[in-house]
Amino acid sequence: MDTSPWPFHRGETEKIMSIRVRFAPSPTGQVHIGNIRAAIYNWLFARHHGGKFLLRVEDTDRERSTPEAVATVFAALQWLEIDYDEEPVYQSSRQSAHLEAAEKLLSAGLAYKADKGDTGKGEAVLFKMPGRDLSFHDELKGELSKKAEDLQDLVIVRSNGTPVFHLANVVDDIHMGITHVIRGDDHIENTYRHVALYEALQGQVPRFAHLPMIVNAQGKPYSKRDGAAFVGEFRDQGYRADAFFNYLVLLGWAPGDDREVMSRAEIVQAFDLTQVKSSAAQVDLAKCEWMNGEYIRAMPLEEFRAPFTETLTSNGVDLSGFSEEYTRQVMELMQVRTKLYAKIPDDTRFFFCEDFEYNEKGVRKRLQRDGALDHLSALRERLATLDDFTAVSLEECVRAVAEERGVSPGELMHPTRVAVSGLTYGPGLFEILEILGRDRVGARMQRVGERFAGPPADL
């Protein structure tokens, strides 16, 4: 290692000069997980090193860059609590600077006008490649280089007078004083040409880090066809922002020890570009869900209340008739078995209304079989006389009835579960019964006795 005491030696300079990175999304309506992960890595890099994280909205595409699309970008950042340090730069407001740069290159003889490809559209401005091999150091992939003959001049201003991405990107990065460009590795090829542009414009060439892509099971870029692909979708499905953030961070980076579920502070502390993988990563929604479940389980019960009630309410479940204490009891049972908020309504609706659906298979298997309904009705009568309608005595009672009738407790419990919840799974039966209370339990047990009596309707 470098033991020189002289501080401005080699890699030391970058520690002294402050780091400035940026996230430069083009607002197209939704924010792809690959893009947001790039934002996250930029943000973490800045926060870890005490640098600045900036935002540049690349809204030069008039058709797609609507105000709503821009708002979506901000909403995604806000949801994930990715804050930025300076006023966002809107690329659309920088066009004159881009064109000025092109003029400069033109008058310096570093660019020329031509109709590239003889399109007949008129003359565009082309940037002249320097005619030598180009190379740059990538923080993840090492020394990258490209031969002069493989580099072609590129259009920097279209024949209609609008600047092209490459020009705008470089001019703006110089303008914003960007020191590290951290972006997807689909930009590697562009980077050689960008390096030449930086030099031609006499800008300080930043350091680059090209992140691997996020791919699907076929190794192709992950898209909406492969499942949830946009930040908004994950939020709507009931992911917690911190869990989603944590999962995405781990897609291409690991702290080097065995930690996986990590707080934001821990991640910031541990994050570094050198630990980022250079090969593509495949999305694993199962693990993403598991991660979310970990976060949900770990949160204080009262923090669970807001998402819990919101999800139910927005799915048409009316909670107004139930006390805080009542919903708290339900929440207590449900928190440990919730992986996605979006699943809550189907799993808990029966606690809050009478018109829940009966699971068809459950009905066939548990109610329309043997003497299930007989058992149920016998149990119902006994439950009606039970003094103490609590989980403990309910269990005693059910076991006693089972023994009297010479069946296993399960023979009574499964039908009862379907009868009162419509489901074949869920929290402990006795807890469910206690919370629902004697009246509703009795009514529901009676109701299925009538409704599902007789031979199976279908088969």
Added chain:
RNA sequence: GCCCCCUUCGUCUAGUGGCCUAGGACAUCAGGUUCUCAUCCUGAAAACAGGAGUUCGAUUCUCCUAGGGGGUGCCA
């Protein structure tokens, strides 16, 4: 076609020449707890793409091959 990048269990990854009998996590399977589901606990199966080098010694370094991806736009 040409150019560039990538390659450890099914998946995310640890590993920077000996600590590797290749570790962890998700998923899977088998048990335990249990009325079911979830949680929790125990255990199992599961990988260094292939081939040459370099070296006393390669998952780790080099080269070749194969496979995958990206680029090759007056898209970003």
